[in-house]
Amino acid sequence: MTYFNLGKVIFMDSAKLMSIREDSGVKIIEIKTDLSSYAASDLRKVLEGLLAEKIDKVVVNLSQVSHINSTAVGALVGVAKRLRQNGGDLKICALADNLTRTFNLIGASSVVEIYESEKSALAAF
């Protein structure tokens, strides 16, 4: 997968969009599309790309996302677990109410740290 780092919008093989920037050594992924299975697959590839680059601190900002399915939640949980094995972490922020319900229903909110804002997620590192 081809994507452009730091502040540039990612254009993948579809119209699905996200951007990646960096703040104080933390990669911030801002998702700009709803996360059904198609976009979830792209999200997983991007997150695994960060793992391959040995990135260990990641914040995923979901403020522009109004839908997430279990595949996308699973991708976030899986990468968070792998980052922790290396001393890092993935934190999630700015969830709409229905996204919070999905995380709670699956139980993923007990596995991944969720914060109200990007600022508070960054401060937690």
Next chain:
Amino acid sequence: MEKAYIELKIPSTVFYIEPVRAFIGNLTQSLGFSRKRVADIQLVLDEICSNAINHGSANATVGIKLQICIDSEALEILVRDTGRGDTREHNWLALERLSEIEAKRAPSNERGHGIFIVRSLADAHEMASNEAGGTDVRVIFHREN
């Protein structure tokens, strides 16, 4: 209100789930479902279609069918796939496989939450093998007005 029926057939690729999800969102909003319930119905549909495409389709061209039935009491959605066509996973509903997935479900798992979501959010649900060798998943959501 007389029953109304809508039928859709989409290719067995996850790309087409998003437009179907948008359609069902508009439909359920028009039917007077609350914002919360619209989100629930969209999530359930996403999970069912994902299963039908990823585990119940031999290839991208076979497609999955959606039958939507609306009356004054409820919205009913049936998603029908035709199965993988191989011996091991001809039908993803095969009891040993479904029970295995459900028994192993845990919050820290990356996969295996879809059926749990369907069971949790739909007012009623039914899963059954069909004549095509695939699986039918039927969910019902009671109208709120």
